[in-house]
Amino acid sequence: MIDRKDFHRHAADITNWIQQYFDQLEQLPVKSQVEPGDIYQQIPEQMPESGEPLEAILQDMDRIILPGMTHWQHPNFHAYFPANSSVESVYAEMMTAAMGAQCMIWETSPAAAELEERMMEWLQRAMDIPESWEGVIQDTASSATLVAILTAREKVTDFQANETGVPPNLRVYCSSQTHSSIEKAVKIAGIGRRNLIKIPVDEQLRMQASALEAQIKNDIAEGYLPCCVVTAVGTTGTVAIDPIPEVSAICARYKVWHHIDAAYAGAALILPEYHWMIEGIEQADSFVFNPHKWLFTNFDCTAYYVKDADMLVRTFDILPEYLKTRTRGQVNDYRDWGIPLGRRFRALKLWFVMRSFGLQGMQERLRHHIALNAQFADWVRQADDFELLLPPFLNFTCFRYRPDGRPEEALNAINQSVVERVNQRGTLFLTHTRINDQYVLRMVVGQTYVEARHMEAAWVELRTVAAEIGRL
Numbered sequence: 001m002i003d004r005k006d007f008h009r010h011a012a013d014i015t016n017w018i019q020q021y022f023d024q025l026e027q028l029p030v031k032s033q034v035e036p037g038d039i040y041q042q043i044p045e046q047m048p049e050s051g052e053p054l055e056a057i058l059q060d061m062d063r064i065i066l067p068g069m070t071h072w073q074h075p076n077f078h079a080y081f082p083a084n085s086s087v088e089s090v091y092a093e094m095m096t097a098a099m100g101a102q103c104m105i106w107e108t109s110p111a112a113a114e115l116e117e118r119m120m121e122w123l124q125r126a127m128d129i130p131e132s133w134e135g136v137i138q139d140t141a142s143s144a145t146l147v148a149i150l151t152a153r154e155k156v157t158d159f160q161a162n163e164t165g166v167p168p169n170l171r172v173y174c175s176s177q178t179h180s181s182i183e184k185a186v187k188i189a190g191i192g193r194r195n196l197i198k199i200p201v202d203e204q205l206r207m208q209a210s211a212l213e214a215q216i217k218n219d220i221a222e223g224y225l226p227c228c229v230v231t232a233v234g235t236t237g238t239v240a241i242d243p244i245p246e247v248s249a250i251c252a253r254y255k256v257w258h259h260i261d262a263a264y265a266g267a268a269l270i271l272p273e274y275h276w277m278i279e280g281i282e283q284a285d286s287f288v289f290n291p292h293k294w295l296f297t298n299f300d301c302t303a304y305y306v307k308d309a310d311m312l313v314r315t316f317d318i319l320p321e322y323l324k325t326r327t328r329g330q331v332n333d334y335r336d337w338g339i340p341l342g343r344r345f346r347a348l349k350l351w352f353v354m355r356s357f358g359l360q361g362m363q364e365r366l367r368h369h370i371a372l373n374a375q376f377a378d379w380v381r382q383a384d385d386f387e388l389l390l391p392p393f394l395n396f397t398c399f400r401y402r403p404d405g406r407p408e409e410a411l412n413a414i415n416q417s418v419v420e421r422v423n424q425r426g427t428l429f430l431t432h433t434r435i436n437d438q439y440v441l442r443m444v445v446g447q448t449y450v451e452a453r454h455m456e457a458a459w460v461e462l463r464t465v466a467a468e469i470g471r472l
Helices: 002-025 038-042 054-068 089-100 110-127 141-156 179-190 208-219 242-252 267-269 272-278 311-315 347-382 409-426 452-470
Strands: 134-138 168-175 197-199 225-232 259-260 286-290 302-306 386-388 396-401 433-437 438-444
Touching: 002 396, 038 054, 054 272, 054 286, 089 179, 110 267, 134 141, 141 168, 141 179, 141 225, 141 286, 141 302, 141 311, 141 386, 168 179, 168 208, 179 197, 208 242, 225 242, 242 259, 242 386, 259 347, 267 272, 267 347, 272 438, 302 311, 302 396, 311 438, 347 386, 347 396, 347 409, 396 409, 396 452, 409 433, 409 438
Parallel strands: 168 197, 168 225, 225 259, 259 286
Antiparallel strands: 134 302, 286 302, 386 396, 396 438, 433 438
């Protein structure tokens, strides 16, 4: 066991390890190359009887753990959506861990509560979210969306669901492209998967507002109680933007909660040229995006905004004697703004990142990513054996390999082979989606420190692997 008096000496070993990790990151395979069970089998069945020195632990960190890690901060990580970080955020996480604060209410750490309130205001103003709305940090967008659906459930039942149980006739709506967390949330909320209605999308994969209204009208006529509509500003598969103004107007007309899920693309709202993505938000009820995806802040950190904070607090408020304080009602006790009682000091890393980058610095980095993606899309467009499936948007491109002479029905298997071989080689990490049953490759340019040279190398690697597959 390490004596706290020796912290400085051992901390140097840890910071040296982190610096070495950063230095060697580009030489590591992006995706872990181990097989299932490889890591587990190297870890002893029992914990050691006697304490071991830090040196031995760090040796096993290199020998056992590092080979089993997929490196999300690698500049050649282009899969899923990023969970990007920054040096500033790492510093803040180290300090947060050192303090080890449980920030459930104002009394347990006033600075944590008040910094969180101000950080939500900083983002709110930069992103053009209505000034009357209030924000809170959640752990993930999945949790925030569950919070929104639970609040919508309580509003539509006049808070009786919390008291007597969930009625069987509630309905939640989303598009067929919306994130799987919506389906999970309706299960957890007691509404049930059968009461999640997926609305058709148009040729741009956006929710059809007219189909939504028709479905709501039909459900009301059949005795259902519309509860919540979840729209997407940036779907997971293709970063499609649902028609927020039209859906907001429909929800206002039928008194249905409107939650906007902008988990990834919402970060682009710090750029004034993308404020159009949430036109109509003033008629909506809640909004979420993840700074831990594309705003240089370590996972986990989700910004959730709500029009009526009192409605949110009424949904989650519970006050046992041991949590009663003299300051209640004067401050925000954020444990009443979400599901868990315990809360980490997540606002600190936002503070570090936003102060160190500044708004202009964050904007420049996002625009750099968008420009790199536009260049990549141009390479695809100009190549004879590749094609774009959708116009590039933000820092995201959907494309596929299309060698001459291959029939359409063979292209799915060919492109699946391209992804699998690229990931096996370890130089890049890509994932896929499906558009109208077409197997499509996704390129996301969002790692904090990615540069033009990384994208040039990625394109060469893709061309090389595709040519190998094309010769088979």
